[in-house]
Each structure stands twice: as C-alpha cells, then as structure tokens.
Amino acid sequence: MERRLHLGLFLIGTGSHISGWRMPGAVDSFEDLPAILDIAREAERALFDLIFVGDNLNADPGAHPSYCSRLEPLTMLSAVATATSRIGLGATASTTYGDPWTLARAFASLDHISGGRAAWNSVTTANPQAAANFGMVHPDHARRYEMSGEFIEAVRKLWDAWAPGALIRDTASGRYFDAAKIAPIDHEGAFFRVKGPLNISRSPQGRPVILQAGGSEAGQDLAARHADVVFTVTQDKDEARAFYAGLKARLPAHGRGPGDLVVLPGVMPVVAETERQARNKLAALQGFVDEATALGMLSERFNQDMSRFDLDGPIPDLGRNEAYHAFASAMLGKARRENMTLRDLYNLVAAARGHWVLCGSADFVADTLEDWFRSKAADGFNVMPPWFMEGFTDFTRLVVPRLQERGLFRKAYEGRTLRENLGLRPA
Amino acid sequence: MERRLHLGLFLIGTGSHISGWRMPGAVDSFEDLPAILDIAREAERALFDLIFVGDNLNADPGAHPSYCSRLEPLTMLSAVATATSRIGLGATASTTYGDPWTLARAFASLDHISGGRAAWNSVTTANPQAAANFGMVHPDHARRYEMSGEFIEAVRKLWDAWAPGALIRDTASGRYFDAAKIAPIDHEGAFFRVKGPLNISRSPQGRPVILQAGGSEAGQDLAARHADVVFTVTQDKDEARAFYAGLKARLPAHGRGPGDLVVLPGVMPVVAETERQARNKLAALQGFVDEATALGMLSERFNQDMSRFDLDGPIPDLGRNEAYHAFASAMLGKARRENMTLRDLYNLVAAARGHWVLCGSADFVADTLEDWFRSKAADGFNVMPPWFMEGFTDFTRLVVPRLQERGLFRKAYEGRTLRENLGLRPA
Ligand SMILES: Cc1cc2nc3c(=O)[nH]c(=O)nc-3n(C[C@H](O)[C@H](O)[C@H](O)COP(=O)(O)O)c2cc1C
Ligand SMILES: Cc1cc2nc3c(=O)[nH]c(=O)nc-3n(C[C@H](O)[C@H](O)[C@H](O)COP(=O)(O)O)c2cc1C
Numbered sequence: 001m002e003r004r005l006h007l008g009l010f011l012i013g014t015g016s017h018i019s020g021w022r023m024p025g026a027v028d029s030f031e032d033l034p035a036i037l038d039i040a041r042e043a044e045r046a047l048f049d050l051i052f053v054g055d056n057l058n059a060d061p062g063a064h065p066s067y068c069s070r071l072e073p074l075t076m077l078s079a080v081a082t083a084t085s086r087i088g089l090g091a092t093a094s095t096t097y098g099d100p101w102t103l104a105r106a107f108a109s110l111d112h113i114s115g116g117r118a119a120w121n122s123v124t125t126a127n128p129q130a131a132a133n134f135g136m137v138h139p140d141h142a143r144r145y146e147m148s149g150e151f152i153e154a155v156r157k158l159w160d161a162w163a164p165g166a167l168i169r170d171t172a173s174g175r176y177f178d179a180a181k182i183a184p185i186d187h188e189g190a191f192f193r194v195k196g197p198l199n200i201s202r203s204p205q206g207r208p209v210i211l212q213a214g215g216s217e218a219g220q221d222l223a224a225r226h227a228d229v230v231f232t233v234t235q236d237k238d239e240a241r242a243f244y245a246g247l248k249a250r251l252p253a254h255g256r257g258p259g260d261l262v263v264l265p266g267v268m269p270v271v272a273e274t275e276r277q278a279r280n281k282l283a284a285l286q287g288f289v290d291e292a293t294a295l296g297m298l299s300e301r302f303n304q305d306m307s308r309f310d311l312d313g314p315i316p317d318l319g320r321n322e323a324y325h326a327f328a329s330a331m332l333g334k335a336r337r338e339n340m341t342l343r344d345l346y347n348l349v350a351a352a353r354g355h356w357v358l359c360g361s362a363d364f365v366a367d368t369l370e371d372w373f374r375s376k377a378a379d380g381f382n383v384m385p386p387w388f389m390e391g392f393t394d395f396t397r398l399v400v401p402r403l404q405e406r407g408l409f410r411k412a413y414e415g416r417t418l419r420e421n422l423g424l425r426p427a
Numbered sequence: 428m429e430r431r432l433h434l435g436l437f438l439i440g441t442g443s444h445i446s447g448w449r450m451p452g453a454v455d456s457f458e459d460l461p462a463i464l465d466i467a468r469e470a471e472r473a474l475f476d477l478i479f480v481g482d483n484l485n486a487d488p489g490a491h492p493s494y495c496s497r498l499e500p501l502t503m504l505s506a507v508a509t510a511t512s513r514i515g516l517g518a519t520a521s522t523t524y525g526d527p528w529t530l531a532r533a534f535a536s537l538d539h540i541s542g543g544r545a546a547w548n549s550v551t552t553a554n555p556q557a558a559a560n561f562g563m564v565h566p567d568h569a570r571r572y573e574m575s576g577e578f579i580e581a582v583r584k585l586w587d588a589w590a591p592g593a594l595i596r597d598t599a600s601g602r603y604f605d606a607a608k609i610a611p612i613d614h615e616g617a618f619f620r621v622k623g624p625l626n627i628s629r630s631p632q633g634r635p636v637i638l639q640a641g642g643s644e645a646g647q648d649l650a651a652r653h654a655d656v657v658f659t660v661t662q663d664k665d666e667a668r669a670f671y672a673g674l675k676a677r678l679p680a681h682g683r684g685p686g687d688l689v690v691l692p693g694v695m696p697v698v699a700e701t702e703r704q705a706r707n708k709l710a711a712l713q714g715f716v717d718e719a720t721a722l723g724m725l726s727e728r729f730n731q732d733m734s735r736f737d738l739d740g741p742i743p744d745l746g747r748n749e750a751y752h753a754f755a756s757a758m759l760g761k762a763r764r765e766n767m768t769l770r771d772l773y774n775l776v777a778a779a780r781g782h783w784v785l786c787g788s789a790d791f792v793a794d795t796l797e798d799w800f801r802s803k804a805a806d807g808f809n810v811m812p813p814w815f816m817e818g819f820t821d822f823t824r825l826v827v828p829r830l831q832e833r834g835l836f837r838k839a840y841e842g843r844t845l846r847e848n849l850g851l852r853p854a
Contacts (some may be wrong), residue, residue, distance in 0.1 A: 023600070
C-alpha cells in the first residue's frame with residue numbers, strides 16, 4: 001500500500017512557543033472554549049488527521065506559563081466533538097495517576113460521542129510534581145513503564161470485553177442486551193485488579209487509537225506493543241530516520257507490520273511566503289521571551305535549577321536526567337553539536353520545548369517535510385504551531401496546499417473514523 | 428425573599444421506567460448523543476434549572492437494563508454544554524472511587540466550558556459491585572461517608588485556591604499570572620493528601636453547584652454542610668415535609684440559611700390531558716415489565732436474591748439493608764402501609780425505582796406539585812420522565828405552562844449561571 005502523509009495538530013497552552021501568546025491578536029488562554037473550537041474547525045478544514053491535547057497533572061508555573069491554567073482534555077474534546085465531524089480527537093491521560101476502568105470508560109465515551117474519532121495519548125507522567133496531588137510517591141522511570149504496560153493491557157481488555165452486537169434493544173421481546181456478549185475481564189496483575197466489564201458498549205472504533213511518545217528503550221518497547229501513533233522529538237533527519245527504522249523493526253516481534261504504526265515527529269513551523277518574512281516572525285517571537293520564564297522552563301525540563309549557570313557560557317554538564325529523557329537528550333545533542341550557549345539553548349526550549357523548529361518559506365518548508373517523509377524519517381508530522389491562529393493558518397494556508405499538489409496529503413477525508421483516516425486496520 | 432420553584436431533569440438510562448424504552452418511538456439508548464442533545468434542548472426550552480445525569484461504576488444488568496451501557500457523565504455533559512446555553516449540567520461522580528484533584532479539575536473544566544453551569548452530584552457509590560473494577564474492597568456506609576466529607580472538603584479547597592484575577596495575561600509586560608493568587612492547599616487528612624493547586628483557574632461559578640442525595644443520618648449531615656441541592660426519595664407528602672424541615676433545621680449550625688439549600692424530591696410524572704389517558708399510559712408502561720428484569724432490579728435494590736420469594740405473597744422480612752437504605756426504606760414503608768404483594772412492590776420499583784409516581788391529568792399533577800411546594804414538602808422537583816421524548820414533553824407541554832400561569836415557575840432564566848438560576852449566593 002502506498003504510504004500517505006498524516007498530520008496531527010498539537011494543542012498545548014496557547015501554542016508551542018513560550019511567548020506566542022504575546023503576538024498581536026494571539027489566543028492568550030487555554031481555557032477559552034470558543035477559541036479552541038475555532039482552532040479545531042480550522043484543523044478540520046485543513047483535513048488534519050487529528051488534534052491532540054497535551055496534559056500535565058500539576059499547575060506548573062515553571063514551564064510554559066499558559067500550562068498552569070487549562071481545560072481538562074477529555075471534557076474539552078467532548079465539546080470539540082460536537083463542533084467537528086471528521087477530525088480525530090486525542091486526549092493525553094496518565095497511566096501513573098489514574099485507573100484503567102475509569103480511563104477506558106471515558107475514552108469509550110468520547111469515541112461514542114465523536115462517532116469513532118477518539119484517541120488516547122498514553123503518558124507515564126514524567127513530572128514528579130504530579131505525585132503530591134494524589135498523595136503518592138512518584139514511581140521511578142522503570143516502574144512507571146511497567147505500570148503503563150499493564151495499564152494499557154487492562155484498558156485494551158476492557159475495550160474488547162463488549163463484543164459487537166451485544167446491545168439488542170428488541171422492543172417486542174424486551175431483550176435489551178445479550179449477556180453472553182459482555183464478559184468480565186478479571187484482570188489481576190502486579191499493579192491493577194480490574195474485574196470489568198465497562199458500563200459502555202463497544203465503541204465505534206472498537207479500540208480508540210492509542211498515541212504514545214516515549215523515546216526511551218522502555219518507551220519504544222511499549223510503543224511497539226500498543227501504539228498506533230508515535231510522536232517523536234527530533235532535530236535531525238538522520239537521527240529521525242534511525243529512530244523510525246528502529247521503531248518499525250520492533251513491530252514484527254509483536255505480530256505487527258510497518259503500516260500499523262504511524263510515526264510523527266514534532267515540528268514547530270514558522271512559515272511565510274518568503275524566508276525573510278518567516279525569519280521576522282521567529283525574531284518577533286524570540287523577542288518576547290523573558291529570561292526568568294525561559295530559565296524556569298529550562299529548570300523544569302532538566303529537573304534542576306538552571307539559573308545558577310552563566311547564560312552566555314557553554315552548556316554545563318547536567319548529569320543524566322531521568323525525568324525528561326527524550327526531550328533533554330534531543331536538545332542537548334543539538335546544543336552541543338552546534339556549540340550553543342545556555343542562552344541559545346533556552347531560546348531553543350522557549351521556541352518549542354526542544355522540538356524541531358522549521359523556519360522558512362512555504363516552498364522550503366514543504367520541500368523539507370516531503371524530504372523527511374520520502375526518506376522515511378516520518379510518516380507525517382505533529383504540527384506544533386508557535387501561536388494561534390496566525391501561527392497555524394500560515395501552515396494550513398501555505399504548506400498544506402503544497403503537500404496536496406504534490407500528491408502527498410489528502411484532498412478529502414478517506415473515512416469516518418480516525419482509525420480509517422490513519423490507514424490503520426480495524427480493531 | 429420569595430421562594431421560587433425549581434425543576435431538575437433526571438437523566439438515567441432511557442428514562443426512569445424500567446420498560447420505558449419499549450414504548451412506541453421511545454429513545455432506546457443512553458449512548459446516543461443526538462437523542463441526549465434533543466432531550467437537553469427540550470429541557471432548556473422548558474426553562475428547567477438543570478439536567479442531572481445519574482451514574483454507576485459497574486455494568487449492572489441486574490438493574491434497569493439500559494444502565495449497563497451509557498455515556499460517561501462528564502464527557503456527555505461537555506458535549507451537551509455546546510448545544511445549550513442556560514441550563515445547568517449536573518454530573519454524578521463518586522467520592523469512594525476517584526480522587527479529589529482529578530474530580531475538582533474536571534468539574535472546574537466543565538464549569539469553564541459551559542460558562543458557569545456545572546454541578547456535581549456527589550455520591551458515595553452504594554453499589555458494592557463497583558469495588559472490583561478498582562481493585563478495592565467496598566468501604567462500609569459509615570466509612571464511605573467519612574471519606575466523602577473529607578473528599579468534598581478537599582475539592583472545595585481546590586476550587587477556592589485560585590483567587591479571582593490570578594490570570595493577568597499582560598502581553599506588554601509578559602506577565603501571564605499572579606503567583607500570589609494561586610495557592611497550594613496542602614490538604615492532609617485521614618483519607619486524602621492533596622497538595623494542589625489545580626491547573627485550571629477559578630471557574631465562572633467559583634464553586635460548581637454541589638448536589639447530594641444521601642437520605643441517612645450521615646447523608647443528611649453531609650448535605651447540611653456542603654450541598655446546594657438535595658434530591659430526595661419520598662412517596663408521601665407528610666414524610667417529605669418532615670424531611671424538608673429536618674434538613675433545613677440542620678443548616679444554621681453550619682452558618683447557612685434555608686435559602687442556601689434547595690430540596691427537590693424525585694417524581695415520575697405520568698401525565699396527559701385527562702386522568703383516563705394518563706392511566707392508560709401508565710398501564711402501557713407496566714404492561715411492558717417482564718418478571719425477570721423486575722426481579723433482577725428488586726434483587727439489586729435490596730442486595731439479595733428476591734426471586735426466592737412468592738410473588739403474590741406479602742412482602743417478606745428483608746433485614747436492614749445498608750446498601751440502598753434510603754430507597755429501600757421509602758419503598759418498603761409504602762409497600763407495607765398499603766399491604767402490597769411482592770408483585771406490587773416490583774411494579775413500584777419498575778416504575779421509578781422507588782420514587783414517587785404521580786399519575787393523572789395535567790391539572791391534577793400541577794395542583795399536587797403546587798401543594799407540595801406551598802406546604803414546604805419541596806422547593807421544586809427532580810423530574811424523572813418514564814421515557815423519552817413523549818414521557819417528558821407531556822410534562823413540559825402540559826404541566827410547566829400551568830406552573831408558570833400560577834406564578835410558581837420562571838418565564839425566562841433569571842441568570843447566566845446555574846447558581847444564579849437556583850437563587851443561591853455567589854461562591
Ligand atoms: C510530542 C510529545 C508530546 C508529549 N506530551 C506529553 C503530555 O502531554 N504529557 C506528558 O506527561 N508527557 C508528554 N510527553 C512526554 C512523553 O510522554 C514522555 O514522557 C517523554 O517523551 C519521555 O519519554 P521516555 O521517558 O520514554 O524517554 C510528550 C512527548 C512528546 C514527544
Ligand atoms: C434522585 C437520586 C439520584 C441518585 N443518583 C445516584 C447515582 O447516580 N449514583 C449513585 O451511586 N447513587 C445515586 N443515588 C443514591 C444516593 O447517592 C445515596 O447513595 C442513596 O440515596 C442512599 O443514601 P444513604 O446511604 O445516605 O441513605 C441517588 C439517590 C437519589 C435519591
């Protein structure tokens with residue numbers, strides 16, 4: 001089957017650039033439902049496969065300032081579901097702070113509400129600050145991934161425990177359901193005991209789409225077993241190609257083929273008709289970065305106080321950072337390769353928290369994305385607009401049509417469900 | 428201040444009558460969002476204060492058959508929020524199986540999404556079958572209420588921890604929030620440790636409305652401390668008056684007055700232009716009840732196998748039933764007073780799970796509701812239509828206009844938020 005390029009829209013705070021909300025006319029709140037509905041409608045007009053909403057489990061003023069106040073993803077996307085009809089709806093939810101029954105149920109509900117467009121971005125919650133909101137001790141990286149594996153298994157069993165056709169609803173006989181098609185799961189593992197079944201019938205997708213973004217060994221193993229879509233952080237095409245090939249090579253061991261997993265590197269596009277205009281936009285964005293916020297974000301990212309280092313000196317030795325491993329290593333790799341100062345690094349973080357910033361003319365951006373796609377560095381992209389709406393419509397207006405002209409991107413949705421649009425097998 | 432009558436719509440399964448879904452043209456699914464949106468719009472047209480969605484945490488084919496498959500309330504009501512603009516949106520959520528941070532956050536999110544219309548029906552989850560879905564042992568009644576009191580306190584602290592005006596969003600200076608207005612709560616109690624704050628700013632209502640329905644001593648004590656609205660189960664006006672007076676008398680000890688708590692007895696209206704027509708509707712409904720389902724429901728309600736008793740014999744001695752105390756005692760009281768057989772009792776349960784069935788002409792129903800309201804047996808009613816839509820539109824079409832003519836019920840929403848429409852003090 002021909003490979004098709006897929007596009008996701010990453011929604012977090014007021015946009016991926018830390019200071020994007022200060023741009024003229026920018027959306028300045030992540031609690032503003034009408035603004036969020038406008039963004040979702042624009043993404044659907046542009047035929048994006050999905051929007052996906054990042055999440056954290058603590059108010060974190062150290063990170064991106066607009067992260068500290070935000071709608072909860074499942075409630076947000078249920079509202080978005082009624083304002084859209086085709087675009088996929090991905091919500092982030094944690095396998096460390098939550099339980100499988102509640103989570104499986106909520107995503108099945110979103111899948112029913114949206115007519116088969118729900119996706120779960122399964123995260124282990126790297127930020128240790130979350131623990132105190134749940135009266136827990138933050139489990140370490142290895143344990144979080146062990147829990148996560150078992151959590152996802154239980155969720156999948158729950159989604160599968162309702163067979164198709166369990167609801168009969170025969171008014172004549174009074175038979176409402178066929179009990180033989182609704183089985184408990186009786187899951188008993190190291191971390192979770194879940195009897196089941198859910199109190200919601202099999203959802204339109206059967207199994208909502210599973211998104212994942214772990215870059216570590218454990219994260220990639222989990223992705224190979226369970227994920228339909230993987231988001232990656234990368235700055236470099238060769239690195240991305242190696243990661244892509246490595247991840248796809250893990251699939252056969254789990255009875256899966258390369259078409260069963262869609263790999264989407266994150267990219268923050270800063271795009272305009274000409275390169276000069278694009279550079280000006282990026283400069284305007286970076287001009288809004290204030291030192292305190294940027295250092296706060298860097299400290300959060302590296303889980304240590306970064307304000308004690310010289311901003312214009314070289315990148316200090318930070319030790320191995322467990323909490324944000326994938327982010328940290330991608331950024332540090334690039335920063336060291338390019339002999340950056342700490343100030344350069346924080347500008348990089350401010351821009352897209354370590355994600356790839358792709359700045360240039362519409363042709364250049366389209367060329368680069370095409371090259372990555374054809375080189376098998378990517379099956380598509382997780383688009384992280386620096387701010388809304390202009391920072392996003394620049395992409396939908398200038399880049400999407402170019403990808404369509406080149407036969408890379410759809411001109412109409414292929415299917416009704418997200419699973420269909422992603423070209424995945426029915427579950 | 429003049430008392431005003433309030434109306435809530437109870438949404439559970441396909442309607443409150445166990446066999447309502449078998450009526451011609453009835454809604455037969457509680458997973459059908461378009462049908463639910465229609466119901467919500469009809470309730471808003473009729474100027475109801477709120478709709479509230481019951482919930483359980485297990486698939487329970489023994490109870491009302493359509494309970495076993497249902498949308499999750501918070502996702503459902505977030506979708507309903509975008510299709511309505513004034514009606515209150517109450518979701519049931521448990522204090523036994525869940526955590527305060529997650530719950531407080533989700534309801535604050537619904538409050539933002541709906542522009543100040545969120546309400547939380549706080550339940551302790553009486554049904555012991557829920558426990559196995561969470562790998563837990565079901566706590567006993569007393570312990571559930573202790574947990575519940577602490578849970579609600581933590582939730583209220585979380586809602587209050589964000590002061591008004593914490594979000595500044597000053598594009599010129601780059602100040603996004605005022606950290607001094609966002610405090611942790613550092614809650615450490617017998618059951619929960621919650622640091623806080625939430626990652627969502629103070630919501631439009633400040634504090635979403637709290638609904639409660641516990642009838643026991645512990646339940647009433649909790650209501651007096653925290654509830655804005657109480658739902659009751661009652662079959663009898665004098666009983667209802669005594670309960671009403673008793674509950675209101677508990678308020679001053681907590682610095683609250685009678686206007687701070689709205690008491691809404693549940694009523695299943697079966698109404699038509701004439702009494703004869705109404706009786707025919709009820710007979711049609713009861714004609715659809717099948718013995719097995721009714722006995723299953725009765726067994727679930729009394730937490731024991733009821734099929735071992737003679738259906739046409741007197742009500743057996745069932746022992747004290749802890750799990751469904753309020754329901755059980757209301758029903759048994761009536762059944763014994765009226766010398767019912769077990770078959771009569773199951774018809775009563777089938778009709779409205781023990782709630783008050785009010786069957787008659789529109790004038791009779793309006794007169795009776797007026798009488799209960801003026802006698803201080805009720806501040807309004809929790810309307811439990813036997814099925815949808817006709818079983819509900821009979822009420823909105825025939826009864827609501829009569830209540831309006833008599834000056835008892837609003838002709839337009841008074842306010843923007845649920846709290847305003849309920850006549851409650853700002854939080
Ligand atoms: C595009 C992208 C989005 C992410 N979104 C979230 C998120 O919303 N919430 C979260 O807790 N972690 C998020 N993460 C973090 C990952 O879930 C994961 O913790 C991180 O990539 C480190 O993975 P590793 O420990 O396997 O290296 C995201 C990562 C990426 C690449
Ligand atoms: C109108 C009404 C609706 C209720 N809805 C729910 C519900 O959705 N979920 C639930 O677990 N319990 C529900 N209950 C049960 C109550 O929360 C409570 O458990 C029950 O009334 C027994 O209270 P008690 O133990 O204080 O006597 C409801 C009760 C009433 C009266």
